[in-house]
Amino acid sequence: MILRALFVFVYLCCCFWSHGATIETCASCSIKDLRTAVQNAQPGDSLILQAGVYPVHELEITKPLTILGKQGAIIDGENQGEILIIHADSVNILNLTIKNVATSYVKDWAAISSDKASYCRIENNKILDTFFGMYIRKSSHFTIANNQVISNATLEATSGNAIHLWHCDSMRIENNEVKKHRDGIYFEFVKNSIIKGNISEGNVRYGLHFMFSDYNKYLGNTFENNGSGVAVMYGSFIEMKDNTFINNWGPASYGLLLKEIKDGDIKNNIFKRNTTAIYGEGALRMNISNNTFERNGWAMKVLSSCMENEVRDNNFIENSFSVFTNSPRNYNEFTNNYWSEYKGYDLDKDGFGDVPHRPVSLFTYIVEQCEPALLLMKSNFIALLELAEKAAPSITPEALVDDKPRMRPIW
Amino acid sequence: MVIELSNIKKDFGKHKVLKGVDLSFSEGKIYSILGPNGSGKTTLMKSILGLVKPSSGAITVCGKDAINDFKQREFIGYAPQIARFPENLTVNEVIKLVTSIRKQPSNPDPLIQLFEIDSFRTQRLKNLSGGTRQKVNLALSLMFDSKIYILDEPTSGLDPINRIRLKELLLDLKQQGKTILVTTHILHLAEQISDELIFLLEGKIKYSGPTEELMSMTSSENLEQAIAKLIQQQTEKEQAHV
Amino acid sequence: MFNVFKYVLFDLLRSKWSIVYTLFYVLSSSALLYFANSSTSAVAGLMNIVLFITPLVSLLLGVIYFYQNRDFAELLLAQPIRRTQYFLGNYLGLITALIANLLVGIGLPALLISNETTAFTELSILILSGVLLTLIFSALALLITLLNENRIKGFGYAIIIWLFFAVIYDGLFLMLLLYFNDYPLETFALVGVILNPMDLCRVLILLQLDLSALMGFTGAVFQQYFGSTFGFVTALTSGLVWVALPLAFLIKKGNTKDF
Numbered sequence: 001m002i003l004r005a006l007f008v009f010v011y012l013c014c015c016f017w018s019h020g021a022t023i024e025t026c027a028s029c030s031i032k033d034l035r036t037a038v039q040n041a042q043p044g045d046s047l048i049l050q051a052g053v054y055p056v057h058e059l060e061i062t063k064p065l066t067i068l069g070k071q072g073a074i075i076d077g078e079n080q081g082e083i084l085i086i087h088a089d090s091v092n093i094l095n096l097t098i099k100n101v102a103t104s105y106v107k108d109w110a111a112i113s114s115d116k117a118s119y120c121r122i123e124n125n126k127i128l129d130t131f132f133g134m135y136i137r138k139s140s141h142f143t144i145a146n147n148q149v150i151s152n153a154t155l156e157a158t159s160g161n162a163i164h165l166w167h168c169d170s171m172r173i174e175n176n177e178v179k180k181h182r183d184g185i186y187f188e189f190v191k192n193s194i195i196k197g198n199i200s201e202g203n204v205r206y207g208l209h210f211m212f213s214d215y216n217k218y219l220g221n222t223f224e225n226n227g228s229g230v231a232v233m234y235g236s237f238i239e240m241k242d243n244t245f246i247n248n249w250g251p252a253s254y255g256l257l258l259k260e261i262k263d264g265d266i267k268n269n270i271f272k273r274n275t276t277a278i279y280g281e282g283a284l285r286m287n288i289s290n291n292t293f294e295r296n297g298w299a300m301k302v303l304s305s306c307m308e309n310e311v312r313d314n315n316f317i318e319n320s321f322s323v324f325t326n327s328p329r330n331y332n333e334f335t336n337n338y339w340s341e342y343k344g345y346d347l348d349k350d351g352f353g354d355v356p357h358r359p360v361s362l363f364t365y366i367v368e369q370c371e372p373a374l375l376l377m378k379s380n381f382i383a384l385l386e387l388a389e390k391a392a393p394s395i396t397p398e399a400l401v402d403d404k405p406r407m408r409p410i411w
Numbered sequence: 412m413v414i415e416l417s418n419i420k421k422d423f424g425k426h427k428v429l430k431g432v433d434l435s436f437s438e439g440k441i442y443s444i445l446g447p448n449g450s451g452k453t454t455l456m457k458s459i460l461g462l463v464k465p466s467s468g469a470i471t472v473c474g475k476d477a478i479n480d481f482k483q484r485e486f487i488g489y490a491p492q493i494a495r496f497p498e499n500l501t502v503n504e505v506i507k508l509v510t511s512i513r514k515q516p517s518n519p520d521p522l523i524q525l526f527e528i529d530s531f532r533t534q535r536l537k538n539l540s541g542g543t544r545q546k547v548n549l550a551l552s553l554m555f556d557s558k559i560y561i562l563d564e565p566t567s568g569l570d571p572i573n574r575i576r577l578k579e580l581l582l583d584l585k586q587q588g589k590t591i592l593v594t595t596h597i598l599h600l601a602e603q604i605s606d607e608l609i610f611l612l613e614g615k616i617k618y619s620g621p622t623e624e625l626m627s628m629t630s631s632e633n634l635e636q637a638i639a640k641l642i643q644q645q646t647e648k649e650q651a652h653v
Numbered sequence: 654m655f656n657v658f659k660y661v662l663f664d665l666l667r668s669k670w671s672i673v674y675t676l677f678y679v680l681s682s683s684a685l686l687y688f689a690n691s692s693t694s695a696v697a698g699l700m701n702i703v704l705f706i707t708p709l710v711s712l713l714l715g716v717i718y719f720y721q722n723r724d725f726a727e728l729l730l731a732q733p734i735r736r737t738q739y740f741l742g743n744y745l746g747l748i749t750a751l752i753a754n755l756l757v758g759i760g761l762p763a764l765l766i767s768n769e770t771t772a773f774t775e776l777s778i779l780i781l782s783g784v785l786l787t788l789i790f791s792a793l794a795l796l797i798t799l800l801n802e803n804r805i806k807g808f809g810y811a812i813i814i815w816l817f818f819a820v821i822y823d824g825l826f827l828m829l830l831l832y833f834n835d836y837p838l839e840t841f842a843l844v845g846v847i848l849n850p851m852d853l854c855r856v857l858i859l860l861q862l863d864l865s866a867l868m869g870f871t872g873a874v875f876q877q878y879f880g881s882t883f884g885f886v887t888a889l890t891s892g893l894v895w896v897a898l899p900l901a902f903l904i905k906k907g908n909t910k911d912f
Contacts, residue, residue, distance in 0.1 A: 247865075249864075249865060249868040250868055250869075251868070251869050251870060251871040251876075252871075253868075273864075273865045274865060275865050275866065275868045275869045276869065295693070295865060296865055296866075297863065297865040297866030297867070297868065297869045298866065298869070317691070318691065318693055318694055318697070320863040320865065320866035321866065340691075340694060366827070366831070369831070369834065370830050370831050370834045370838075371870060371871065371872065372830050372838045372839060372841075372842035372872075372875075373827060373830050373831070373842075374866065374867065374869070374870065375842050375843075375845075375846050375852070375856060376823055376826065376827055376852075377859055377863060377866065378697065378700065378701070378855060378859065378862075378863070379823045379852065379855060380701060380704070380705065380819060380820060380823070381820050381823035381824050381827065382823070382827075383701070384820070423911070457727075457911070457912065460730075460731040461730070461731070462727060462730055462731060462911065462912040463911040463912065464909060464911060481733055481734065481735055481736075482733055483733075484731060484732060484733040485732075485733040487731070489728065489731040489732075490728075491724060491727045491728050491731070493724045494724075495721075495722075495723075495724040495725055496725050497660060497661075497664040497721075497722055497725060498664065498668070498721065499663070499664045499665075499667035499668050500660060500663065500664050504660070504663070505660075508656060508659075508660045509728075509729075509732065511656040512656050512657070512729065512732050512733075512734050513732050513733060514733075535667075548728075551728070561731075
């Protein structure tokens with residue numbers, strides 16, 4: 001027992017010892033520029049950048065190192081190319097302002113890029129006016145947290161992504177603000193990672209773009225006013241919880257686009273005022289529950305390729321259209337949801353309406369066939385047509401029905 | 412001449428109501444316009460008031476064009492044939508309304524006294540009887556100091572006492588030099604008050620002149636006979652044509 | 654003009670129809686605001702009532718009132734007053750009375766029942782639409798009475814005009830849209846909306862309630878129309894044209910009409 005305590009003590013001392021030296025860099029310090037500082041540093045050293053502008057680009061970091069910015073420390077890439085390139089494990093980049101990376105049509109220039117690194121921390125940085133913000137390749141166990149990554153993208157073709165991950169594993173992306181890029185957060189072949197508490201806003205394409213990435217969670221993020229919302233494609237076992245999808249407007253814009261996705265959970269999310277809240281194409285065995293869909297154009301568009309999905313215990317509140325499907329049949333289950341347009345009654349007082357609810361309206365079909373007819377929305381003539389269709393369904397799918405519609409929303 | 416009409420023609424579509432009427436009215440006289448239904452009496456009066464726009468011809472009131480200039484109407488007090496008013500206004504309010512539109516001083520009180528409608532002054536018009544409404548109608552038209560008064564069937568709905576009161580009032584106004592135009596079906600009344608008669612038949616003037624002259628011309632004892640003879644002449648003429 | 658306006662307004666505000674009309678709006682809007690799940694769904698419910706009832710009442714009440722005062726019109730027009738002033742005075746009196754009813758009928762319950770979730774913007778646009786419809790259909794009512802001495806005919810026209818704009822028009826519109834679906838229909842559809850004041854007002858309210866769905870239009874014309882205040886401004890302008898046209902026609906006809 002005593003031996004073991006001693007061992008732990010010695011081990012801790014060694015750790016402390018190996019933490020390395022602290023090197024200050026500033027205009028009046030002995031080391032004035034960042035490149036020299038990084039080149040002179042020993043593995044495990046900490047570089048402290050005092051306030052000031054440090055012009056540098058194409059700076060490779062090939063040893064474990066901490067670069068810590070004091071307030072007012074700015075690394076300026078001067079639109080020359082990439083800025084910091086991580087080629088080692090355990091590199092920490094903290095509290096810095098990094099700016100000015102030029103747009104390139106050939107190379108994916110980023111403020112911070114990494115290749116085959118692990119256990120790095122990129123935290124509390126402001127990354128401004130860059131092409132890509134972070135471009136992380138074949139890396140693992142990164143923590144990317146509390147960064148602001150803000151650019152000024154206007155066109156897809158001339159903009160990069162704020163946080164771009166490719167072939168990564170076990171990454172944590174938390175509480176970042178990603179704005180005005182092409183995609184806010186981009187995942188391709190990424191596994192076992194968590195995207196949590198981020199705000200992705202005003203990006204010209206997707207707030208979150210997610211491809212071929214399994215076993216990931218994204219929790220408590222806000223996706224607002226992105227060109228096409230959030231796209232989750234070609235993946236399985238994905239958990240999406242407590243996110244907010246808001247104001248994603250446009251003909252090809254979705255709160256959440258599901259494409260070739262299976263075995264995921266979509267729970268406790270809020271979809272508010274999106275043109276289409278959830279668009280599903282080839283979605284399989286998804287569990288969509290406890291979400292609130294409020295004042296969207298279309299709450300759900302479920303194409304015929306979607307199967308065995310369960311839509312349960314959701315609130316559908318004042319959406320222009322609740323559900324659209326292009327199939328006369330239905331292979332998904334809708335049950336126990338609250339539909340604000342439901343006009344039924346509850347005589348046995350069990351909290352569920354006694355008459356099943358058909359969330360697909362005739363008018364959705366008319367609009368799908370003939371877009372300009374959307375102008376007749378809520379007109380009394382359309383109300384008459386709906387009434388006739390409700391009495392004797394001939395166009396809307398008879399099988400798509402909620403047998404136990406709730407009388408009150410669940411919160 | 413206070414009012415002059417020259418060659419007034421008016422047609423409503425194919426229907427010719429006035430077929431060229433020349434008339435003049437002078438100060439201090441009462442004129443009765445007579446004629447069977449549809450002969451154009453009301454149209455003639457409304458032309459002078461600017462309510463009906465003649466198809467052709469000219470009308471002057473006090474020497475000025477009365478067809479295109481609405482201002483000439485300030486010389487005329489008018490009582491329409493049908494006395495209907497906004498239902499929810501009171502008698503006082505209607506008097507105030509017409510006074511404010513005319514922008515002339517009005518003196519309704521003597522008329523109100525005369526027709527004994529003082530107790531109705533704060534009542535809504537929809538609650539008044541037809542006779543009372545006609546009294547209001549007359550008061551509205553006579554309460555201004557106008558040069559000309561045009562009264563369409565003024566005695567309709569009036570009881571004998573008020574008919575006599577009206578008659579005396581009109582004669583009094585004549586004494587003051589006013590020009591008064593009256594249409595009426597009651598030939599007896601016309602005979603009593605009018606200085607001159609105008610008899611209209613099918614849009615044309617059959618007779619225009621002093622009342623006594625008509626009687627002697629048709630060698631009749633009263634107006635009724637004289638009118639009957641005028642109509643008879645007309646039918647004979649028509650048959651001769653055929 | 655002001656004197657005529659004043660008397661029409663007083664006369665109408667004292668009539669029982671005016672009270673019935675106000676009460677109707679008070680009851681329906683309080684019920685909807687009180688019982689609806691949310692303020693916006695109350696607005697959606699009220700929208701259909703306002704779009705249906707406001708034109709109907711404007712037309713019928715207008716036609717009844719002007720026919721009732723047909724004889725009094727003779728008396729007033731025989732006074733030294735311009736006809737234009739007389740007609741505009743009548744029109745202003747009618748619309749002021751109806752708008753007052755509408756404002757009290759919807760505004761008062763909204764203020765009394767309001768809380769922090771009340772959709773005041775949507776409600777204001779709704780009331781604005783009601784006002785616009787009142788302006789338009791009162792002008793049409795005045796025009797109907799001016800052009801038809803026959804009261805039965807006048808009533809018939811009023812009902813037909815209402816039925817046409819309220820239901821028939823949308824049916825024909827939808828049929829045309831579906832029939833010519835293969836052609837580019839954007840401009841046609843927008844013009845179709847502008848030509849029916851009830852549709853126009855409905856779209857004004859939709860711009861508040863269902864903008865997220867309207868943003869789903871793929872067409873560039875729609876995008877331009879609904880993606881900015883351009884849609885709101887053109888809709889409002891077309892509404893005002895709808896007021897101005899019958900009024901201009903009314904004044905032209907009124908000046909040559911025989912009473």
